[in-house]
Amino acid sequence: MTIEVGTKYQISKEIKSIYNSADTLTVTRLNGATVQFTLGDGKGYGAMPKQHLEYLLKRTDLTEVTNKRMMLKSEQSEKDIV
Template structure:
């Protein structure tokens, strides 16, 4: 799974307490096997190993947010395929 800089993830209620009760986090940098992120609502920042981020995604503790621009572009691509 490829992690892109700028991707925003929704944090589930189950693990919110581990992330200063923030609703979402945004990836700001990936250096090797370490991912750095900032928490939304100015609740802080941090880093974690890439395998741990992948684990959180696999267990649905983090879910990728799709912004409106990505949603519209994806919708246009699907219409063109048909």
């Protein structure tokens, strides 16, 4: 899975307390091996090694939130194919 700027992740309840009880984490910048992010509801910001973010995704402590606009766009593309 590739990590991109603007990607939003849902934080699992098991690790929410580590992230100021925020529900979401959004990637704001990729800087080499470091990922910078903001927390949902204005609960803060931070940075972590890219490898650690990949680990959290693998453990499903973070799950990607599907962007509704992208979902609608992909549905439209599927209709165009038929």
